[in-house]
Amino acid sequence: MQEICVKKLVPCEYCELEVPLDILSEHSAACGSRTEQCSKCNKHVMLKDLEKHPRYCSRKEPEAVPCEHCGLQTDWNELMEHAAICGTRTERCFLCTELVMVKDRDTHFVTCGKGLNFNESISCDYCGGSFNNSSIGKHIELCRSRAEKCNECNNYIERKDMEFHLMMCKQKRLSRLEFPCQYCGELYSSVFLRDHSDKCGTRTQKCEKCDKYIALKNMETHSNVCEEKRQFRPEFPCRYCGESYLSDFLEDHVDKCGTRTRKCEKCDKYIALKNMETHSNVCRESMSKTHGDCPICHQSIPWMEMNIHCAYCTQVNSEIQEYEHQNKINELALRKGNTKVKRHLLVSLDLVSPASSESSSIKVTVKL
Numbered sequence: 001m002q003e004i005c006v007k008k009l010v011p012c013e014y015c016e017l018e019v020p021l022d023i024l025s026e027h028s029a030a031c032g033s034r035t036e037q038c039s040k041c042n043k044h045v046m047l048k049d050l051e052k053h054p055r056y057c058s059r060k061e062p063e064a065v066p067c068e069h070c071g072l073q074t075d076w077n078e079l080m081e082h083a084a085i086c087g088t089r090t091e092r093c094f095l096c097t098e099l100v101m102v103k104d105r106d107t108h109f110v111t112c113g114k115g116l117n118f119n120e121s122i123s124c125d126y127c128g129g130s131f132n133n134s135s136i137g138k139h140i141e142l143c144r145s146r147a148e149k150c151n152e153c154n155n156y157i158e159r160k161d162m163e164f165h166l167m168m169c170k171q172k173r174l175s176r177l178e179f180p181c182q183y184c185g186e187l188y189s190s191v192f193l194r195d196h197s198d199k200c201g202t203r204t205q206k207c208e209k210c211d212k213y214i215a216l217k218n219m220e221t222h223s224n225v226c227e228e229k230r231q232f233r234p235e236f237p238c239r240y241c242g243e244s245y246l247s248d249f250l251e252d253h254v255d256k257c258g259t260r261t262r263k264c265e266k267c268d269k270y271i272a273l274k275n276m277e278t279h280s281n282v283c284r285e286s287m288s289k290t291h292g293d294c295p296i297c298h299q300s301i302p303w304m305e306m307n308i309h310c311a312y313c314t315q316v317n318s319e320i321q322e323y324e325h326q327n328k329i330n331e332l333a334l335r336k337g338n339t340k341v342k343r344h345l346l347v348s349l350d351l352v353s354p355a356s357s358e359s360s361s362i363k364v365t366v367k368l
Helices: 021-032 076-086 102-112 133-144 159-176 190-200 216-232 247-257 273-290 303-336 339-345
Strands: 009-011 018-020 035-037 044-046 064-066 073-075 090-092 099-101 121-123 130-132 147-149 156-158 178-180 187-189 204-206 213-215 235-237 244-246 261-263 270-272 291-293 300-302 349-352 359-362
Touching (some): 073 076, 090 102, 099 102, 156 159, 187 190, 300 303
Antiparallel strands (some): 009 018, 090 099, 147 156, 204 213, 235 244
């Protein structure tokens, strides 16, 4: 028998490095435990498992495989979990009427028929035919294995599993439908709708009645309670803006509303509304020392400018009165046809525009 040299160099199956034969297994174990990132699922996989990883890769397109118990077409990566649940379902044995788990029914039939009257007639649950105990077992096995077309998925399912298959098929179809969120209106599948609604319902919104921020999931209940409170509790107007509020919220509103500013008509300064009354009294007293009211136009004028202003205001006022007088004469002449007034209108009049200090000569002529 030919001996193999332990120092012979052999390539590693993972890194192709040539190493002595006597340390190859140790090297391969260490080298195979190194990881490499999968380009599809981004998981780090050991080199020794990299070859078989594509069969379990989560990014692999799922294959539909029928369940051995109900025949429902299920994604292969969900099949094991589905079959474990599906197999624990119970069905009533047609021979002994005991409840038997689906995964154990084949074994149960072997020991089930002992002690029964084989001449007794029993009806088949699938086709409705009557058979004696000696032949019902074979018939039901054959009858239940006959496939019928499912109206939901168009797959052919054995009769024995059709009822459960229809229930699962309907659930699967409903899981693909999208339903609107009751709070935001966005569409989500039934799988994600509950989680989304739980989070979305915690968002807050301002109540239009009491200005409190309430969670959306509690808004309907709060609105009803809030409306009842408003019916039995009076509202009071804000002294600054006139809006009405309940006594619980009026004080907070007034504090905020009073900080708004408004221009003082006396000194043109912007004063907070809550300080306006005090300011007006102080402003009036301080202005009475430096300002006075014009007797003609009633404007507040500094005392140092009062003489000039009043002279100008008197002139403008007289021109306005003369202008208004002439307009009345013109109106009477045109309406009543007064000949004396008409002759009066033949005179040239010098009229001064009230918007300008310069006079303009306007000749008014009426043809008789």
